[in-house]
Amino acid sequence: MKHVAILIPNEAVLASIVDARTIFTGANDFLQSVGRQPVFDVHMIGLAKEVKVHGGMFSVHPDLLMSELGKTDMVIIPAISGDLDNAVKINQEFVPWIINQYKNGAEIVSLCIGSFILASTGLLNGKECSSHWITADKFRSMFPEVTLVDGRIVTEQQGLYSSGGATSYWSLLLLLIEKYAGRDIAIMAAKIYALEIDRKSQSPFAMFTGQKKHEDDPIKQAQEYIENNVTEKISVEDLSSKYAIGRRHFERRFKKATNNTPVEYIQRVKIEAAKKQLESTPKNVNEVMYDVGYTDAKAFRTVFKKITGLSPIDYRNKYNKEAAVA
Structure with a gap:
């Protein structure tokens, strides 16, 4: 029997506890x-006999206290x-215990933004990790030594598992069952x-909102310029000149501030605009392509699929109700 310890953190998302227990049992x-x-020998483990979650709306009663479980x-x-x-702060009591279990051979599995607790152990330093795409900026600022792969559904390195956002954790749980x-x-x-089994990417679900939680004002202005001129062809030279910064220095500052190169940022802004049109308008793919400043259909399809994991037509069919009916 494989002993499985499902932690009950303070402020845990109740569904992820229930779903993990449900699939193993x-x-x-x-x-x-x-x-x-x-x-599987499944037990729920907590720091107290009763753990309140969702701001005290619900209580979970662990099978065992953390101090009562020697090894898992x-x-x-x-x-x-x-x-x-x-x-993260109110769950730090779990951290040395998790580290000790890993050193004693246990696999450690984080579901969605449980990745923040896993990353706080230091076990992920120098390694890759998946998490919810919506918390990507926060994760990178808190754990710069971890490589966040925010488009991937499941990441596993050296017995450390992590999953993408929300119900993406079902893919990780299915992998462990298999x-x-x-x-x-x-x-x-x-x-x-x-x-859905064998789902690989959460990219089709991600919404790009930019990364403006930094203090580099010229770069922030450049981001806003890109976002306000989505139909235009914008080059890195144009941007660096506009803000009176040498190109190489501009590219370094842009990457440091946004975690994207200027070219990547321009592509992501344009593709996000294209996604919104494909979701909500009757326009065909070529019309949308021109609206976001692309004239090369092959280049548009390539960038769109790289960012979303789907072709433009597949994306439209997936999210546009009228297109799906047609």
């Missing part, structure tokens, strides 16, 4: 239904909510819980 039921032995094979860190600085209970049980779980 459910996998045991599925195994027994086909005449096989259960694989897998630690599940559910998503957390609220002010992330505070949520790893320890078999592909057939993972498929059964996917079918019974109506989940």
